[in-house]
Amino acid sequence: MPFTDIAVAIQISFTYFTIIYLTxxxxxxxxxxxxxxxxxxxLMIVGTVTGAFGxxxxxDTVGLGSVWGPLLGLLFGALCGAxxxxxxAVATITFRVDHIVSGVVINLIAIGxxxxxxxxxFNGQSTQSDPGGPHLARLDxxxxxxxxxGLDRAFEGLSPMVVVAALMxxxxxxxxxxxxxxxxxxxxxxxPEATRSLGVSVPQYRYQGVLLSGAFAGLSGAFLAAEVIGxxxxxxxxxxxxxxxxxxxLSNWNPIRLMFFAWLFGFAVAIPLRxxxxxxxxxxxxQFIRMIPYVVTIVAIAGFVGRVRPPAxxxxxxxxxxxx
Amino acid sequence: xxxxxxxxxxxxxxxxxxxxxxxxxxxxALLASFAIALxxxxxxxxxxxxxxxxxxxxxxxxxxxxxDGIGYVLAIATPLIFSALAVSVCFKGGMFNIGVEGxxxxxxxxxxxxxxxxxxxxxxLLIPAVLIAAMLGGMIWAAVPGVLKVRTGAHEVVTTIMxxxxxxxxxxxxxxxxxxxxxxxxxxxxxxxxxxxPPEGLAGDLxxxxxxxxxxxxxxxxxxAIVAAIVVWFLIRRTxxxxxxxxxxxxxxxAKAGGVSIGSTQLRLFLISGALAGLxxxxxxxxxxxxxPLNYVVGLGFTGIAVAFLGQNNPIGIIFAAILWxxxxxxxxxxxxxxxxxxxxxIILQGLLILTVVITYQIAKRRLAARQLQRAGLAGELEDxxxxxxxxxxxxxxxxxxxxxxxxKRI
Numbered sequence: 056m057p058f059t060d061i062a063v064a065i066q067i068s069f070t071y072f073t074i075i076y077l078t079x080x081x082x083x084x085x086x087x088x089x090x091x092x093x094x095x096x097x098l099m100i101v102g103t104v105t106g107a108f109g110x111x112x113x114x115d116t117v118g119l120g121s122v123w124g125p126l127l128g129l130l131f132g133a134l135c136g137a138x139x140x141x142x143x144a145v146a147t148i149t150f151r152v153d154h155i156v157s158g159v160v161i162n163l164i165a166i167g168x169x170x171x172x173x174x175x176x177f178n179g180q181s182t183q184s185d186p187g188g189p190h191l192a193r194l195d196x197x198x199x200x201x202x203x204x205g206l207d208r209a210f211e212g213l214s215p216m217v218v219v220a221a222l223m224x225x226x227x228x229x230x231x232x233x234x235x236x237x238x239x240x241x242x243x244x245x246x247p248e249a250t251r252s253l254g255v256s257v258p259q260y261r262y263q264g265v266l267l268s269g270a271f272a273g274l275s276g277a278f279l280a281a282e283v284i285g286x287x288x289x290x291x292x293x294x295x296x297x298x299x300x301x302x303x304x305l306s307n308w309n310p311i312r313l314m315f316f317a318w319l320f321g322f323a324v325a326i327p328l329r330x331x332x333x334x335x336x337x338x339x340x341x342q343f344i345r346m347i348p349y350v351v352t353i354v355a356i357a358g359f360v361g362r363v364r365p366p367a368x369x370x371x372x373x374x375x376x377x378x379x
Numbered sequence: 380x381x382x383x384x385x386x387x388x389x390x391x392x393x394x395x396x397x398x399x400x401x402x403x404x405x406x407x408a409l410l411a412s413f414a415i416a417l418x419x420x421x422x423x424x425x426x427x428x429x430x431x432x433x434x435x436x437x438x439x440x441x442x443x444x445x446x447d448g449i450g451y452v453l454a455i456a457t458p459l460i461f462s463a464l465a466v467s468v469c470f471k472g473g474m475f476n477i478g479v480e481g482x483x484x485x486x487x488x489x490x491x492x493x494x495x496x497x498x499x500x501x502x503x504l505l506i507p508a509v510l511i512a513a514m515l516g517g518m519i520w521a522a523v524p525g526v527l528k529v530r531t532g533a534h535e536v537v538t539t540i541m542x543x544x545x546x547x548x549x550x551x552x553x554x555x556x557x558x559x560x561x562x563x564x565x566x567x568x569x570x571x572x573x574x575x576x577p578p579e580g581l582a583g584d585l586x587x588x589x590x591x592x593x594x595x596x597x598x599x600x601x602x603x604a605i606v607a608a609i610v611v612w613f614l615i616r617r618t619x620x621x622x623x624x625x626x627x628x629x630x631x632x633x634a635k636a637g638g639v640s641i642g643s644t645q646l647r648l649f650l651i652s653g654a655l656a657g658l659x660x661x662x663x664x665x666x667x668x669x670x671x672p673l674n675y676v677v678g679l680g681f682t683g684i685a686v687a688f689l690g691q692n693n694p695i696g697i698i699f700a701a702i703l704w705x706x707x708x709x710x711x712x713x714x715x716x717x718x719x720x721x722x723x724x725x726i727i728l729q730g731l732l733i734l735t736v737v738i739t740y741q742i743a744k745r746r747l748a749a750r751q752l753q754r755a756g757l758a759g760e761l762e763d764x765x766x767x768x769x770x771x772x773x774x775x776x777x778x779x780x781x782x783x784x785x786x787x788k789r790i
Contacts, residue, residue, distance in 0.1 A: 093536055142734065152741045155475055155536065156688070160733050163685050166678070167726030174721045181723055297540040304537070342552035349541040353523075357533040 062208035064322070064329040069213060070283055071295070071321035072314075073220040074099075074275050078299035079306070079313045080227055081136075081271030086308060087231065088264025089244035089257075091154035091370040094143050094161030096296025098272035099279070101139045104169040106132025106277020107184050107287035108176040114189040125191045129216070129277045136273015137266045139165070144265040148258050151372040166289075173287060182289040190282050191215050214282040227310045240264055244366035247373045257373055272296065294349070298324070301352045307363040316355075323348040401747055405691060408743035412735035420728045427720045434720055438710030448709060450591030453601055455705035458662040460604035460698055462683025464611050465517075465655035467692040469535075471615055472648040473628035478524060478539025479656040480680030481546030482517040486657030487664055488553050489516030491671040494576040495558070502579030506665075509580060513661055514654040520546060521653025528649075529642035535649075543680070554673055573671040582665040598666035600658075605698060607655060612694040614651070624648055659683070685733050691740060704729065 078095050085092040092098075109131030114124025139161070146157040170181040177184040191214055199210040231237035240260050242250040247257045279295070280287045298320050306313035327344045330336055336344060421431035442448045462479050469476035476482075493512035497505055524538040558573040582598040591597050615621035623644045626634035631641055659679050664671055682704065690700035707729055711722040 146734070146738055150738045150741055151745070152737055156737055159475065159477070159684055160688070160730075160737055163681060163733060164730035166681075167723065167730045171721070171723040171727050174723050179721070181721070294540055294544050297537055301537050301541075304534075340552055340556070342548040342555070345548045345551075346545045349544040353527070353533070353538050353541045356537050357527045357531045360531055360533050 059205040059208055060329060060332065062206050064325045065209040066211070066213065067325035067328055068318060068322040069209070069217050071324040072318040073214070073217045073321075074279050074283070074295050075299045075302055075320050076220050076314060076317035077223070077275035077278065078272045078296055079303045079317055080223065080310060081268035081275070082300055082303045083227070083231075083268075083308060083310060083313065084240070084264045084271070085268035086264075086303070086369045087244045087366055088240050088261045089247060089366060089368045089371070089373065090143070090147050090261050090265050091158065092140075092143065092265065092268050093155055093158035093297075093300060094140070094165075095268070095272050095299055096292055096294065097158075097162035097165030098136045098140055098269050099276035099292045099296045100162075100165040100169050101172075102132040102136045102273035102276020103280035103291060104172050104176065104276075104287050105135035105273070107188055107280040108172070109277065110189050110281040111184075121189060121192065125189055125281060128189075128281055129274060132277025132281070133270040133274035136271075136276065137269040139168070139273070140265050140269020141262075143269075144262050148261050148265070148373075151374075153372075154370050169287075169289065173289075177287070184287040186286040188281055188285050190285065194218065214278070216278050216282055221314070224310055224314055231310065241366070244369055247368050261373075275299075295324070298348065298352055301356050304363060304365075305355055305359050308366060319355075320348065320352065323351040397751060400751070404743045404747045405740065408739040409691075409736065412732065412739040415735045415739070416728060416731040419731050420724070423724065423727065424720055427718075427724075429719055434714070434718055437713040437717060438707070438725075441713035442706040442709035446590045447592045447595060450586045450589070450595035450597045451709050452702060452705035454595045454597045454662070454666075455708050456698075456701035457598070457601045457604050457666075458659045458679050459683055459686045459701040459704055460608060461655055461658040461661075462679050463686035463690060463697040463701060464604075464607055464694060465652045465659070466684050466687040467690075467694065467697060468611060468615075468624075468652040468655060469648055470687065470692050471621070471628050472624040472645050473631065474528070474645060474648065475536050476521065476524075476539060476649065476652045476656070477536055477684065478521065478542045478680070479652075479659060479683050480678065481539070481543035482520040482653050482656035483659035483680065484543075484546040484550050485520040486513040486516035487660040487671055488550060488558070489513060489519075490657075490661065490664060491553075491558055491573045491576070494580045495574055498577040498580065505577070505580045506582070509665070510658065510661065513657040515657070517653040517655070517657025517659075518650045519653070521649045521656065522646075525646045525649030525653075529646050550671075551673065554671065558671060560670075571673040572668075575670045576664070580665070581669055582661070584666075596662070596667045598662065600662050600666055603658070607658070608694040608698050611655070615694070620644065620647060656680070685729065688733055689736055691736075707732075 078099055081098065082092055082095050106129055108128075110125045110128030113119050113127040113131070114121065117124070119127060142164070143157050143161050146152040146160070147154050173184065174181040193212040194215045194217075196210040196213065196218070200207050202210070229237075231241060239250065239255050240263070243255070243257045243260045243264075250260075251257050276292065279291065284291055299317070302313060302316035302320050305316045326333075326336065326347050331341065331344050417435070424431040424434050440448075442452050462483070465479045465482070466476055490509050490513040493509045494505070497508050500508060520542060524533075524535045524542060527533040527538050528535050554571050554573060560569060560572050560574050562574045563569040582600050584593050584597065585591075585599050585601070586593060586595050586597040589597075613621075615624065623634065623639045626637065626639055627641050627644050634644075635641055686697060686700045686704050689703065690696035690698070707725050711725045714720050714722045714724060
């Protein structure tokens, strides 16, 4: 098979890396603060519908042009993700509902909310918007996009958001490991009682962690709908929020290792999209090729889960201060 | 304080049975959450410029105002009861089966294989064989995340979701390959599906006896669902496995210390849950279609989670919750015909209901626990022979939280 196919598969893997990495970072902030968030998929869903609306609204209706329009649209998706995540925050932090129950509820509500919003946003269409929405100008990575042998295709025509997501590791790592805020956030996830004894408000940091997770997952969803697909469609998140959760677990809740696993799963998602003619893979029926990302996730989770250590207090209700 | 201890009111409070108090507390929480959801829904209706009372009345009228409406409601409720029971069985053991969706998809494949290959059997034998095939299909699909959880600690939330994705493709493969129809007339355009099942293998229409339109597809599977709910209640409340499940669900540490094998209990619960999940799709293929259609996202597994929460994981509560869900879903018709409010409003209302139920139930549970603790302390001071407090009410969400404390065993 030609190198071009591999190169294009790699290019697609960068796109899905972006989705999984941004969502995974969302999960990272939430779980590091001690709130398990399996509602990432739902937060992404809200990001997809609001992001698809946002890019159209700011580009066409407000008329901000082809740079600021899509950018503000993506940020609108992030904002709506954060607002939606506040439900998870209130339920788990203030009312101390079980984190997984609340996360499941978030995922359930998101599907209905997305239809409802879509109906309001897109002239009564409740399951999709018109295709071909505005997006950011495509980017060729300087230097790498002039590689020989067809490999240049991997670095051509990328959304600028791919680069933004990859660079996001720097501020995220710095804020978590080199600032007072990050130390406090992490200690809320490890030992909230001790953290409180030092005069830190645990609920406050946990709220911040959950809202950040909503913003990142919302941004990721907006990127998926607006930049990758070009419109909103029901069910377009395809369980990527859960794949991001799996990547987060395998990364041992570390933003740098998360980059690798997000790319790995991104590549697994790209296989059925582009590599179904490759040797060995082409022997499988088409439907089995589509199972690959899910099988890879299950095998990875089953093989690695015993070797990672989650934040000690994640998933546990914190009894002191705040709430009813 | 000493004189108060002898006063009648406290004595009365002390002899009131704990289960009654739990029941009253839960009922109150449920009513409060209904009220909040209805009020929030009313605000939304007013925003659309309509009268909330009119809209709610039209919803009730569409679902309960006629025999047809009730038939539709019960037909919607039938698969949801199975689905919610499947979710609740795992929940009792502190686990989340988000994979009901995939389990019933696979079960529909195995049931279709049984229908098409065992058609030599007479009806009274064929249908049980099909139902058993469906339950086995669901169990096989549930066994994978169950075994992985017990053996490797892989969290079932992630693995079951991935199994759902695999099941969707598996149905597509089966309908393109081994189960592809060949009974369609030459040149006719037919959607991708399996061959039509033999008529004696179908769940007959029940509606005709009660004056319900055949379009509602009401069938005796409803009674099977109710029987399943009673069986689950018996299993959880009156058997050793049920006791162990509740022990594992509420406190894995104590259960282990008490000699319960956590892994074996959880695996058995997962298999039972898978068997129940296998019956979810039977309404679609045996009562509605009569063949296996290409899967479309119907989401019965996820709705089942919502219904299980709404029924507070109590098998009998689940029956009522499924009917309530059916009433709301059927109400969409009313909105479509006679209102400015979009039918998506129903989904929002259902979402609001779930959210408020989960939160108010949690508050009620904490209040009750605090009060019972207080009373236990008081009773112990006053009277040594006071019966020990036992929280015998249906287990709630928080019971599953303890499991999350074990490192490496959680998300």
